[in-house]
Amino acid sequence: MSSEQNKQAVIRGYQCFKNGDIRGIQDLCADDVLWTSAESEYVPFSGGFRGKDGVNEVLTNMSQSIEMTQFESQTFIAEGDKVAVVGMSRATVRATGKTYDNSWVHVFTFKDGKVSRFEAFGDTAAAANAFKPTQGVRQQPGETARH
Template sequence: MDAQQNKQVIQEAYRLFLNGDIRGVIERCDDNAEWTSPDSEYIPFAGTFHGKQGIADFFSRLDANAQALRFEPREFVAEGDKVIVLGHATWQAKPTGRSFDTPFIHAFTMRDGKVIRFEAHADTAAGERAFRSDQSAQPSMPSQLHH
């Protein structure tokens, strides 16, 4: 498939995601696809997931822990086997009720019309602040120095 066909596959995947059709999104992935975002001990769906079952696990964790208040893919750029999506999202962390805004960059690598690798890049610091429990969200204070 050429770059424009790859772009159409990804645009359709976003339409499916926005309509809640996660199965349809997963069907556009290769059996051995890798789905990855920066690791975070606070964000329950961060890290790397392998294969369709792993990607299903990612979406299950995402759904259990975050709600998209706004999710706007704004630009789709395709060249060769890559499709890059630039957008903006507002998420609510379900465990804490806090929300956060973040621009995002999603990079897809395609082969034979299927996603073989997905990389998400967003403001992880904002996400971590939203997901941390109230107690651990407090900045640590330096201990008092005694003279």
């Protein structure tokens, strides 16, 4: 596939994500895809996941643990077998009620027309702070966690 075709596949993947279409995302991935982000003891969808079942696990964990209130892919850069995307999101953690902002970069690597590797880089401190249970202290309504 060309760089432009890879970029269009990523755009389709983000549309599937916004629609909650996990199967559509899995269809864009290689059978042995590696889906990674920085590991956090508090964030249930962090770390490494392998294969289409791993994609299902990470996205199911994400949808069960947060409410995504904003998700914007802003810039797409495609070259060779890679597509990098810069964006931002805002989410509320269901268990704590805390909201956090996340500026992120996603890097997709393609092999034989499928995503073989997905790497997420973002504000891990803000996410961990929002997920981390606090005793007796609750974020004030409208307050957003930032690092």
